[in-house]
Amino acid sequence: MTQPTVLVLPGLGNSGPDHWQTWLEGRLPALSRVDLGNWDAPEPDLWVARLDQAVREAPGPVVLVAHSLACILVARWAVATDSAGKVATALLVAPPDVEAPDLVPVEAQRFAPVPTDPLPFPAVVVGSRNDPYCTAARACGFAALWGADFIDAGEVGHINGASGHGPWPMGETLLKDLLAQL
Template identity: 55%
Template sequence: MVTPTVLIVPGLGGSGPDHWQSLWLDENPAWRRVEQRDWDRPVASEWLAALDEAVALAPGPVVLVAHSLSCALVVRWAETSARAGRVTGALLVSPADVDSPDHTPEEARVFAPMPTLVLPFRTLVVASDDDPYVAPERAAGFAAAWGADLTLIPGAGHINADSGFGHWPLGQDLLRELMEDL
């Protein structure tokens, strides 16, 4: 079996150096990061093109690890890209509710409405019951619509550095389990 390329897909702000996504990349030099021109003012077409190019350049199958706004990016990309078949799995963490002005800033709504298609690859959504960017019921609804499994973590906030998540060993375990099942 060919080991998939892991693509880290940061959300709004780009997952700084203390974010688990950046820490995981530091520990796994074979993994790659999807880069965006502007992490603070997303343009949907640019973000979609950057993800599509990263998947195209990856050797072999791909596993996506997205956080926050980039969960919506991954789902929108899967809806529109001919390359979605190269992806074998996705870990979607803390999906930002791009439809909700009460939960997300205006710049996050570039991917609204949130797509609700069944994803063509195995997916695990990880959410918190107190995430300021998505209500737990909405996260559960997204997971159901996407045909994904859901792991709900109590009291985890936005599952980022500001919520106290550094290396996030549980996330690493969840990713490993997802990849073992592919």
């Protein structure tokens, strides 16, 4: 198998310098962050198109590393494209419940409803017991809908810079394990 292209997909607001995705990019320089467009007022159709373009342009198989709103993006994109077959696996961390207006900002609600079709590639969903944007039960439900494995990361907030996850060794280990399985 050719070396996969690892695409990093940040969520709402992008992943700043104190975020685990940025930390991971520094540790594994072969990762490539996808510019999805307006980070603060995302347009679902634009984000889907940008992800599709990035996957199509990748020279070989693709591994997706998504955080937060980008997890919902991946599920939306997977049912709207014929290029999902290029994806070897996906790591989906801290999906927000975009159907819960009391939990997520209005910008994230634009991505509702949550897609319920199984993903056409293997995936792992990582959820937190105290994520302010999604209950652990709901994140586990997303994994079940999408045919993905679920990992309970414990009480780790939204698994972002605000919750202390610049360096996130668990995320690095999960990604390396997924890559080793290819």
